[in-house]
Amino acid sequence: MKPATFEYHRVGTVGEAVERLGELGEDAKLLAGGQSLVPMMNFRLARPPALVDISRVAELRYLTREGDTLRIGALTSHLAIERMDAPELLDGFSFLKEAAHWVGHYPIRTRGTFGGSVAHADPAAEWCLLAVLLDAEIVARGPGGERTIAAADFLLGFLTNALDPDEVLVEVRFPRPASRAALHEYARRRGDFAIVAAAVAVDVEEDTCRSARIVIGGVDDVPVRIGEAEAALAGSRLEAEAIEEAAQAAARAVDPASDIHGSAEYRRHLTAVLVTRALGEARGSEDGARSKNGAG
Numbered sequence: 001m002k003p004a005t006f007e008y009h010r011v012g013t014v015g016e017a018v019e020r021l022g023e024l025g026e027d028a029k030l031l032a033g034g035q036s037l038v039p040m041m042n043f044r045l046a047r048p049p050a051l052v053d054i055s056r057v058a059e060l061r062y063l064t065r066e067g068d069t070l071r072i073g074a075l076t077s078h079l080a081i082e083r084m085d086a087p088e089l090l091d092g093f094s095f096l097k098e099a100a101h102w103v104g105h106y107p108i109r110t111r112g113t114f115g116g117s118v119a120h121a122d123p124a125a126e127w128c129l130l131a132v133l134l135d136a137e138i139v140a141r142g143p144g145g146e147r148t149i150a151a152a153d154f155l156l157g158f159l160t161n162a163l164d165p166d167e168v169l170v171e172v173r174f175p176r177p178a179s180r181a182a183l184h185e186y187a188r189r190r191g192d193f194a195i196v197a198a199a200v201a202v203d204v205e206e207d208t209c210r211s212a213r214i215v216i217g218g219v220d221d222v223p224v225r226i227g228e229a230e231a232a233l234a235g236s237r238l239e240a241e242a243i244e245e246a247a248q249a250a251a252r253a254v255d256p257a258s259d260i261h262g263s264a265e266y267r268r269h270l271t272a273v274l275v276t277r278a279l280g281e282a283r284g285s286e287d288g289a290r291s292k293n294g295a296g
């Protein structure tokens, strides 16, 4: 398939992108890595009359650490996260590196961008799950300057975000390290979007779980936090019974739809399996997560 006719505008700075979006009107779209937008245009699921290509905006391609905060420029590729090796970046954030491996296939990871993935707002996207899990802040720049939006407020619905039509997502900030975090998912074929994904983070002091966060993707229009499962872990020693209780609470709490990829019942089953795996890994890891994909 080929896309419908569109105008193409390449820009060199964020300022130019904002200006061009303002001129072109609300149906114009930014083009970053093109790994979601171009397939949608080819299948005529999206027909933007104009594209503003930001892929060469060098100021948006960076990964830096400021104290506890990890700052990811919007155009940072999935591959750059996968290849992150500086100790100061990895300390408390190695779960990102591990999760990157499961974003699509290698060619997609070379071109696809962190900001594009969060802006695209797919409910099973790894970066969306981790952003909600760890209270990431999304920085947007528009004609009036910059504003910061909490990840949970940024993801409004299926492929829907909180940006105004003339705003550019410029940065995603992870404000705090998470030394015990893990993401597990299941897809039928390696590289596909997950049918269900589970991301967890636990705070452990003196062998006791002080708090836990659990977010499930693929069961609703946005990644969902599961308070019932988190409550089952607080004060526990993350022993098998507590993990099983949390996994079952998560499976009861989700309300997935059935589709061609799996029934609601199957997704509930996957939720319990993946929460169990992710918590087992987070419990065992002091310095980050190990993402896994495999039969559920």
Ligand SMILES: Cc1cc2nc3c(=O)[nH]c(=O)nc-3n(C[C@H](O)[C@H](O)[C@H](O)COP(=O)(O)OP(=O)(O)OC[C@H]3O[C@@H](n4cnc5c(N)ncnc54)[C@H](O)[C@@H]3O)c2cc1C
Binding pocket: 029, 030, 031, 032, 033, 034, 035, 036, 037, 038, 039, 074, 102, 103, 104, 105, 108, 111, 112, 113, 114, 115, 116, 117, 119, 120, 124, 125, 126, 127, 163, 167, 168, 169, 170, 191, 192, 193, 194
């Ligand atoms: C076969 C296949 C498998 C895939 N598997 C996965 C997977 O397992 N997990 C996963 O997470 N993703 C997966 N993807 C999607 C991939 O990760 C994309 O790279 C990502 O969703 C979008 O990033 P992009 O830079 O390519 O954005 P684009 O495709 O260029 O843009 C996507 C959308 O975001 C908007 N946008 C992009 N950048 C910005 C910005 N800075 N500010 C505001 N809006 C912006 C665009 O206007 C567009 O609406 C897969 C894609 C394919 C084709």
